[in-house]
Amino acid sequence: MSEAKTILKTSIDLKKIRADFPILSRKVNGKSLVYFDNGATAQKPQQVIDAIDRYYKEQNANIHRGVHTLSQEITIAYENSRSTIQKHLNAAYSHEIIFTSGTTESINLVATSFGKKFISQGDEIIISEMEHHSNILPWQVVCEEKGAILKVIPINDSGELLMDEYKKLLSDRTKIVAVTHISNTLGTINPVKEIIELAHAKNIPVLIDGAQAVPHTSVDVQALDCDFYVFSGHKLFGPTGVGILYGKEKWLNELPPYQVGGGTIKTVTFEKTEYADLPLKFEAGTPHIEGGIGLAVAIDYINEIGLSKIAAYEHELLLYATEALQKIEGLRIIGTAKNKASVISFVVDGLHPFDIGTILDQLGIAVRTGHHCTQPLMQCYEIQGTVRASFAFYNTIEEIDEFIIGLNRAIKMLK
Ligand SMILES: Cc1ncc(COP(=O)(O)O)c(C=O)c1O
Incomplete structure (x- = not known):
């Protein structure tokens, strides 16, 4: 078992939290929504x-x-x-x-x-x-x-x-x-x-x-x-x-x-x-x-919920997803700082981020693709854009598993 999976001991009540966000139960393209575009905007709880x-x-x-x-x-x-x-x-x-x-x-x-x-x-x-x-x-x-x-x-x-x-x-x-x-x-x-x-x-x-x-x-x-x-x-x-x-x-x-x-x-x-x-x-x-x-x-x-619990849980999601992404051949993570929040940008050799994002969307998985309003940073890395998955505390390990399966599928289809 991976290091991330063994240490994953979420101390937040995910079932209760997810029930607070009505949009998380909707279907997109016939699939349960996996929302990994939290960096662009986050979903709203019923209370809001x-x-x-x-x-x-x-x-x-x-x-x-x-x-x-x-x-x-x-x-x-x-x-x-x-x-x-x-x-x-x-x-x-x-x-x-x-x-x-x-x-x-x-x-x-x-x-x-x-x-x-x-x-x-x-x-x-x-x-x-x-x-x-x-x-x-x-x-x-x-x-x-x-x-x-x-x-x-x-x-x-x-x-x-x-x-x-x-x-x-x-x-x-x-x-x-x-x-x-x-x-x-x-x-x-x-x-x-x-x-x-x-x-x-x-x-x-x-x-x-x-x-x-x-x-x-x-x-x-x-x-x-x-x-x-x-x-x-x-x-x-x-x-x-x-x-x-x-x-x-x-x-x-x-x-x-x-x-x-x-x-x-x-x-x-x-x-x-x-x-x-x-x-x-x-x-x-x-x-x-x-x-x-x-x-x-x-x-x-x-x-x-508590921001320290949120940060700890999101860090586990980050570790788990990073480890899984690193196993994909030809995939390069952009942004590998020691001190990181739950945002992962990546490129895949020979593939356009938009194409990956479009196939993931067909599978109900929402990620962001492009320059993320940081064009000078893209110039720095000499890339056009990235695929970005950004997690919130209502995301789950199972969703990351689905995302990795979907991503492998997209890469296979596009190569
Ligand atoms: C770091 C950072 N600064 C500024 C902004 C702009 O935020 P808004 O569009 O909500 O004004 C964003 C939005 O993505 C951001 O990520």
Whole structure:
């Protein structure tokens, strides 16, 4: 028996958990769905679906603006959700939690507002070679607008950041560092605490893209001492269209508003506007109310299971799948870092990832194929794309067995 299989002792109640996710019992192409595209978006438990349903059936009203009962009730519920998220991240204050539409908007917000105030000609911004396009493009735009320079931390063949190169890039010209906590393509878990410490030693703030980290690991923003931490609700078993920007109070107070309009103000005259205090200063317009509420329900849900149990179980899935994939001839895993989350990208000699993905889909198995919004990383490995299987805590060893059988079948058909 394999090493992974012998040590697999799941301490989570898989049967109960799977029953919470209605979509897991649906058929795709006549087969039971095997959902291994959790890195793109995660499925939602009934508890989150019920919260959204309840909002529209019983609670629908706008927040922060009404004296009537519905508006007051939903304002309290929305602000309670902010507090749930604050506690989950161990942020010092709930006004350090800004609701956005997702990771992408959170990064655009910081890049735009920070860039406007703090970036000038010749300044430098550090990102890494494994960033998602959402953590490249907003910085590229700032660089173009301000005449600043984008510096990129390189990686080794395993997909780990070259920390010595990072140290060399940090300079008096560096204005901000923005790196991913966990790579969506490679699964690499980056040493973010060390990255932050090194930057702070030179008084440089750090933004961490936590889109792929929050579903797999607990995050303590005060222990990390990050200046900004961003993520999306939909990858964390919550609704789409909602995300979070955590920012240290000091920075959020200093940054100018990103978008302006209703909700962001104290007073407005045609001559002058005085902006609201945090967090409203960054929350223009009617937000995704049921999204914020649903996200807090999702967080309560994963905390009920326990993130340390989730991480341990997913690590077993990762080991088991990695071992099985390594036995397939001509298959190369892209991303073999020592410290990895449950994301496996791979290529198969002579085969196109799309073709593999299409055959797997016929078998009811959902994986992602392509560049995963990390084209510069693909260029680094000199490949067009990969097949990516990304696991969540509701996935099972039996599903991995089915995936391996399906993959072998696909390879045989395509070769
Ligand atoms: C590491 C990382 N950053 C950013 C994003 C963008 O997230 P969203 O599309 O939810 O804004 C993703 C999505 O895949 C991601 O994996």
